[in-house]
Amino acid sequence: xxxxxxxxxxxxxxxxxxxxxxxxxxxxxxxxxxxxxxxxxxxxxxxxxxxxxxxxxxxxxxxxxxxxxxxxxxxxxxxxxxxxxxxxxxxxxxxxxxxxxxxxxxxxxxxxxxxxxxxxxxxxxxxxxxxxxxxxxxxxxxxxxxxxxxxxxxxxxxxxxxxxxxxxxxxxxxxxxxxxxxxx
Numbered sequence: 001x002x003x004x005x006x007x008x009x010x011x012x013x014x015x016x017x018x019x020x021x022x023x024x025x026x027x028x029x030x031x032x033x034x035x036x037x038x039x040x041x042x043x044x045x046x047x048x049x050x051x052x053x054x055x056x057x058x059x060x061x062x063x064x065x066x067x068x069x070x071x072x073x074x075x076x077x078x079x080x081x082x083x084x085x086x087x088x089x090x091x092x093x094x095x096x097x098x099x100x101x102x103x104x105x106x107x108x109x110x111x112x113x114x115x116x117x118x119x120x121x122x123x124x125x126x127x128x129x130x131x132x133x134x135x136x137x138x139x140x141x142x143x144x145x146x147x148x149x150x151x152x153x154x155x156x157x158x159x160x161x162x163x164x165x166x167x168x169x170x171x172x173x174x175x176x177x178x179x180x181x182x183x184x
Contacts, residue, residue: 005066009051009074012081017051019044024073028080031121031141035072041065044073051077079141086150089133092157092165097126097134104136108157108167116156122149135170 015028041062055066096107104116140146159166161177
């Protein structure tokens, strides 16, 4: 029995949910998202501003998809009503970030600057204060897309374990290793 799948999703004011045969569309103040689903595995109902997901049978595949689809639909409703924000900081001497529109330009210790083109659904802002690490803030209504973009940025310069330099999420703890100890 899926505890996640059985929980109803509350639809906030100003969010519109439309269900077709194998597709659900959620519109809200932040944007619009569409997701396909397996109509053989689950049934979706909207009653009194509550979206409920029920599975059609007790097959293993249907049980697995029950909680998955409920989580995807919940993320869609949250995204179009509130949106998602991811903050990343650049840790390292000389690391910088700046943006012009949807182009993010970063200096990460390579021979050339890195110019990263962001999708239109993701809004980016950069903050650079003297004495603090530069911070990149990503905002979007699509949780999957913002997570993918944040992971792609992080992969450009992952935090290394000796000095901790690299791109990390704000508040992330990096496991540190001791370097070579001097010969006695």
